[in-house]
Amino acid sequence: MDLDTKMEVNSIDGEKKEATMEVVLEEKSSSPEKMQTQPIPIPPEYPSEFDTRDYPHTVEIRKDKISAKYTGVGNHSNDFGSVRTNKPVPAGIQIYYFEVEIVNAGRQASIAVGFSTKDFPLTRQVGTAKNSTGYRGDDGKKYKDESAGQCYGPFFSTEDVIGCGISSHTNSVFFTKNGRSLSTAFEGVRGVFYPTVSLHSPDEMIRINLGDRPFKYDIEGHRADEKAKFDLMVQNTPVDEACLAPLVREYLAHSGYVNALKTFDEALGSDSEQHMMLTGLLPGGTTLGGSDTKMGASSSSKRVKHCLSGNAPKSRRQKKARAARHAEKSSGSKETNGDFKASKKGKDPFGLSRASDREAIRKLITGGKIGDAVELLRETFPSVIDDNLLFKMHCQQFVELMREGKSDAAIQFARGKLHAYKSLTPDENEHRCSVMGLVAYVDIENSPAAPLLSPSRRQDLAVEINAKIMIHLGLPPQSKLELLLRQLQASQEVLRECNHGMGAPFSLA
Numbered sequence: 001m002d003l004d005t006k007m008e009v010n011s012i013d014g015e016k017k018e019a020t021m022e023v024v025l026e027e028k029s030s031s032p033e034k035m036q037t038q039p040i041p042i043p044p045e046y047p048s049e050f051d052t053r054d055y056p057h058t059v060e061i062r063k064d065k066i067s068a069k070y071t072g073v074g075n076h077s078n079d080f081g082s083v084r085t086n087k088p089v090p091a092g093i094q095i096y097y098f099e100v101e102i103v104n105a106g107r108q109a110s111i112a113v114g115f116s117t118k119d120f121p122l123t124r125q126v127g128t129a130k131n132s133t134g135y136r137g138d139d140g141k142k143y144k145d146e147s148a149g150q151c152y153g154p155f156f157s158t159e160d161v162i163g164c165g166i167s168s169h170t171n172s173v174f175f176t177k178n179g180r181s182l183s184t185a186f187e188g189v190r191g192v193f194y195p196t197v198s199l200h201s202p203d204e205m206i207r208i209n210l211g212d213r214p215f216k217y218d219i220e221g222h223r224a225d226e227k228a229k230f231d232l233m234v235q236n237t238p239v240d241e242a243c244l245a246p247l248v249r250e251y252l253a254h255s256g257y258v259n260a261l262k263t264f265d266e267a268l269g270s271d272s273e274q275h276m277m278l279t280g281l282l283p284g285g286t287t288l289g290g291s292d293t294k295m296g297a298s299s300s301s302k303r304v305k306h307c308l309s310g311n312a313p314k315s316r317r318q319k320k321a322r323a324a325r326h327a328e329k330s331s332g333s334k335e336t337n338g339d340f341k342a343s344k345k346g347k348d349p350f351g352l353s354r355a356s357d358r359e360a361i362r363k364l365i366t367g368g369k370i371g372d373a374v375e376l377l378r379e380t381f382p383s384v385i386d387d388n389l390l391f392k393m394h395c396q397q398f399v400e401l402m403r404e405g406k407s408d409a410a411i412q413f414a415r416g417k418l419h420a421y422k423s424l425t426p427d428e429n430e431h432r433c434s435v436m437g438l439v440a441y442v443d444i445e446n447s448p449a450a451p452l453l454s455p456s457r458r459q460d461l462a463v464e465i466n467a468k469i470m471i472h473l474g475l476p477p478q479s480k481l482e483l484l485l486r487q488l489q490a491s492q493e494v495l496r497e498c499n500h501g502m503g504a505p506f507s508l509a
Contacts, residue, residue: 039212047085047098047195047210056081056122059199067207070106070199082122084194085210089115089166091192092505095226097165097219098195099176099209105137105157106204112136112143113162115173115193126196133186134198135162135175142175142185153182163217166193167226179216190498247481254479256358256466354473357381358466365462366455370397377465384468391421391428395435396461399452402438411439 042048049065058072059081068083089096100113114126114134127134127143134143137156141149156162156177163176166189173186197206209215245268252261357380364373374393377385394417401410414436424432434449441447467477478486485508492506 040214042211043090045087045090047087047089048212049086049210050083050208051086051194054122055083058123059083066210067103067205068197068199069104070202070204072200072202074108074110074201077125078123080123080125080198080200082116082120082124082126082196082198084116084120084122084196085208088118088192088194094169095165095167095219095223097163097215097217097222098211099161099163099215099217100197101207101209102137102156102158102160102162103207104203104205106199106201108201109137109155109157109204110200111138111156111204111206112198113164113175114143114196114198115164115166115189116196117191117193120194120196125198125200131191132196133173133189134196135164135182135185137162144186144189152185153177161216163215163219164195165219165222169226169230176217179218181217181222247484251479251481253352253355254466254470254475254482255463256355256362258355258359261355354380354469358469361469362462362466365396365465366458368400368403368458370394370400373465381469381472384465384472387421387423388428389465389468391424391432392461392464394418395431396457398435399438399457402444403453407439 050061050068052061052065055061055068056072058070058079060069060071061083062068068081070081072079072081100111102109102111105111110125112125112127112134114132116126116129116132120126120129120132125134125136125143126132127136127145127149128147130145132143132145135141135152136143136149137160139149140151140153140155142152143149153175154177161178163179164173165176166173170184171187171189172184173189174184175182195208195210197208199206249261249264252264357376361373361376361380364370364376370393374385374390374397394413398410398413398418401407401413418432418436421428421432435452438444438447438449438452441449444450445453471477489506489508496505
């Protein structure tokens with residue numbers, strides 16, 4: 001249609017004149033199929049075109065690299081022309097899907113769509129050789145690793161669009177036709193697969209859609225449905241709830257979360273042995289402070305309170321630390337030996353008799369008060385400290401000084417403490433260099449060394465120290481809940497390895 005557009009323009013002498021500009025607009029069809037759409041970017045690790053370096057002489061791959069035509073005769077079963085993509089299905093995704101448009105079905109419509117591995121012979125029909133699956137147009141059969149197919153779906157021909165997807169979550173392959181699902185075709189499919197199309201009769205021509213254009217099939221809806229089915233399966237899995245509370249309770253006790261454990265037991269209305277121990281009714285006449293009842297709980301509570309606030313007199317703490325070390329060297333600390341024996345006899349299976357001490361140490365570390373944590377650890381569990389642990393704590397203490405902007409104090413600390421370590425492993429020496437490298441940056445929070453400031457480093461150190469204390473008490477270094485989660489993580493990794501790395505990496509985060 002023609003459109004006359006009038007506009008005012010200024011002449012050279014400033015006089016306004018009227019000019020007419022003729023604009024011719026081409027009338028376009030409103031049909032979605034004829035409308036031009038912008039290509040959708042394909043991630044670099046995904047297949048993006050056919051492999052133009054390895055394909056049979058009976059196939060012509062067009063310049064667009066997504067269209068292929070059969071140029072052979074097609075008289076024999078071994079003169080198929082199969083083409084595969086330039087890259088395999090990427091690992092790390094739950095469902096991969098592509099579609100193939102049948103531009104011309106040729107004489108017989110003997111086109112097959114599916115997946116194959118790298119070693120699949122390209123003169124065979126996909127699905128008829130080992131490690132391949134396919135769906136063929138002239139017989140509607142599905143093929144998997146064999147020449148004889150099984151009845152599966154409708155025939156397909158010119159202008160049909162056949163989709164093919166693989167789920168690494170269920171290890172299954174499914175097909176679609178013109179946007180409609182044909183249900184699951186195969187299960188137990190594992191391997192590194194390439195989208196593959198096989199042609200076999202003259203004039204057959206196809207065009208593959210690897211995601212740079214909208215699909216006919218609602219693949220996002222398919223993904224949502226599969227996730228919903230999995231979530232429902234998880235929800236319907238019977239779980240003995242009686243075992244959950246003990247797991248959580250043991251984790252809280254093992255980690256030294258005293259207040260959280262009290263709240264947890266109170267919420268459950270628990271009168272269990274653990275709750276009795278928390279309220280002071282600990283076996284052996286001990287309390288949460290870890291002291292003998294004859295000594296009383298008040299001294300331990302005051303000690304912990306002082307250390308948490310950082311107000312404990314240094315001289316007093318140093319005297320106690322020296323006394324504790326001397327006592328342990330001579331005949332062993334009365335506290336720690338007694339706790340160890342009680343734990344070994346099963347009287348304190350969760351280490352609750354020293355929970356307050358462990359909690360205090362953890363809070364100091366996660367709060368960045370590493371120096372106070374070192375002193376409290378020397379006072380309460382002197383035998384736990386070794387050169388390796390002390391080195392890690394001193395490195396973290398240096399980081400905390402730099403975090404607070406006390407670079408001069410950090411340098412003095414490094415000269416007095418960090419440089420004193422002479423027999424370091426290569427990894428330890430590298431860590432020391434990385435830590436001391438913080439002094440080179442003005443804005444350390446936005447520097448390459450910023451990961452050293454991550455709160456997770458404090459948490460990791462606190463967990464390691466708690467594990468060493470638990471071993472010292474004759475108890476496991478990890479709680480049962482942590483072991484279960486480690487087992488889950490390991491099982492998922494093994495499962496992914498068995499699936500040739502396919503599927504999203506499992507994470508507890």
